[in-house]
Amino acid sequence: MTLPLYPTRLPCGSRVLDLAHPHVMGILNVTPDSFSDGGRFAARDAAVRHAEAMVAAGATLIDIGGESTRPGARAVSPVEELERVAPVVEAIVANLDVVISLDTSTPAVMREGARLGAGLINDVRALRRDGALEAAAESGLPVCLMHMLGEPGDMQNNPCYRDVVAEVREFLVGRMAACELAGIPAERVVLDPGFGFAKTLAHNLVLFKHLESLHDLGRPLLVGVSRKSMIGQALGREVGDRLYGGLALAALAVSKGASIVRVHDVAETVDAVRMIAAVAAAE
Numbered sequence: 685m686t687l688p689l690y691p692t693r694l695p696c697g698s699r700v701l702d703l704a705h706p707h708v709m710g711i712l713n714v715t716p717d718s719f720s721d722g723g724r725f726a727a728r729d730a731a732v733r734h735a736e737a738m739v740a741a742g743a744t745l746i747d748i749g750g751e752s753t754r755p756g757a758r759a760v761s762p763v764e765e766l767e768r769v770a771p772v773v774e775a776i777v778a779n780l781d782v783v784i785s786l787d788t789s790t791p792a793v794m795r796e797g798a799r800l801g802a803g804l805i806n807d808v809r810a811l812r813r814d815g816a817l818e819a820a821a822e823s824g825l826p827v828c829l830m831h832m833l834g835e836p837g838d839m840q841n842n843p844c845y846r847d848v849v850a851e852v853r854e855f856l857v858g859r860m861a862a863c864e865l866a867g868i869p870a871e872r873v874v875l876d877p878g879f880g881f882a883k884t885l886a887h888n889l890v891l892f893k894h895l896e897s898l899h900d901l902g903r904p905l906l907v908g909v910s911r912k913s914m915i916g917q918a919l920g921r922e923v924g925d926r927l928y929g930g931l932a933l934a935a936l937a938v939s940k941g942a943s944i945v946r947v948h949d950v951a952e953t954v955d956a957v958r959m960i961a962a963v964a965a966a967e
Contacts, residue, residue, distance in 0.1 A: 690902050691871070694826055696783045696803030701744065703904050705961060706938045708954050709745040709785060709946040710738030711910065714768045715752045731772045732779065739782050742954030745804065746780075747946055748772055748797075749787030753808050753836045753881075762792045770796055777801035785828075791819035798823035804874075806906075808832055808881065810859040817866040827868060828906050829859045831878035843882040849894045852877050856901060874944070875903050880912040888914040892933070895940040907937040908946035910953075931956050 692704040701707060714731050735746050750768035751760045765788065773784055777800060785804040786797040790813065794805050803825060810829040811817045820827050831852045833843060845851050856875050863873060875898065879888050888909075898905060915921060915929035927949055934945045935956045947953045 690904065694874070694904070696826060697798070697801060699781075699783050699803055701783060703943045706942060706957050707744045707944045708742055708950055708957060709747050709906070709908075709944050710735070710741075710743035710950045711946060711948050712738070712746050712748045712772070713752070714748060714750050714772050728771045728775055732775045735772075735776050735780060735782070738950045739780050741951035742958075743782065743950045745783040745785050745944065746776060747785040747787045747806055748776075748802075750793065751788065751790070753787075762790045765790055766793050766796060769793055770800060773797050773800045773802055789813045789816060791815040794819040794823055794825075798825055804828065806830075806876075808836075808876075808878070810855075811863065811866075812859075817862060817868070820863075821867040826872040826874060827863065828874040828876050829856060829863070830876035830881065830906075831855050833882035836881075840882065843884060843887065845887060848883065848887045848891050849897055852891060853898060853901070856898070860901070860903070870903060873903050874906050875901060876906040876908065879907065879909045880914055885914055885917045889918070892936070895937065895942070899941055904943035905937075905941065906944040906946060907934075907942040909933045909937070910947040910949065927952060935960060 692702055694701040694703055712731055712735055738746060748769055750765040776784055783803040785806045786793060786802045787806045788794060789807050789809040805820050805823065805825050806828040808830045809832065811820055811827065860870060860873055877891055877898065910930045911923050911926045915926040919929050921929060930949065931952055934947060934953050937945055938957055938960050945953060
């Protein structure tokens with residue numbers, strides 16, 4: 685496992701993540717149209733029960749999303765997204781000891797989610813929506829900046845790179861600089877290479893192979909590949925049959941120094957991460 689090049693304490697609202705060891709982030713989509721589990725957890729009570737199960741299985745973060753970012757997903761209004769997300773955030777804050785991550789690009793959701801007790805802003809658009817930088821800065825929360833070209837509706841329309849690793853790195857450096865100017869210091873930044881977002885299978889594989897090259901940016905890495913099409917394309921598996929490929933990639937990500945892995949299948953991933961940690965701790 686790669687040793688971190690940054691302070692390992694990440695304040696997340698009322699809680700602190702110790703990034704000296706890797707964490708599993710459980711995915712909670714409160715949308716009707718996400719690619720893997722759309723509609724299953726749209727109702728508040730179902731969402732809270734699923735969050736409880738993921739925390740019991742070992743998740744230390746729950747990533748709540750009210751706007752699908754699958755390829756071709758339709759945009760939703762800020763009001764609609766907030767109506768989906770806010771009641772779930774409020775209920776989980778009241779009932780569970782876990783860091784809540786807001787999977788959002790919408791300033792209104794960032795502000796209200798932070799007010800309700802969320803601990804992290806996880807933005808696939810890297811705070812590029814109008815007002816997002818300002819809202820994130822005002823929240824005082826850490827932010828996860830993800831690489832993506834275009835929008836979910838068009839991001840897979842022939843993505844092209846001269847050097848995908850170098851260009852992802854350049855993008856993330858630029859967004860970190862924008863955050864610094866907006867009052868979000870590097871100490872509050874987590875980076876996500878954006879697997880599956882505006883990338884072909886070949887791009888994803890090369891980027892994963894060279895994941896370590898992003899460590900000298902000095903910030904923790906979040907990796908999200910759970911059930912994604914790169915697994916389906918590499919192994920010929922449909923969405924429901926991608927667990928083993930996802931576990932292989934989660935284990936590989938942790939071995940390459942990822943601090944957070946974002947997954948649907950929490951219990952299985954927690955076992956894989958703990959096994960790696962046990963080996964790494966052996967004398």
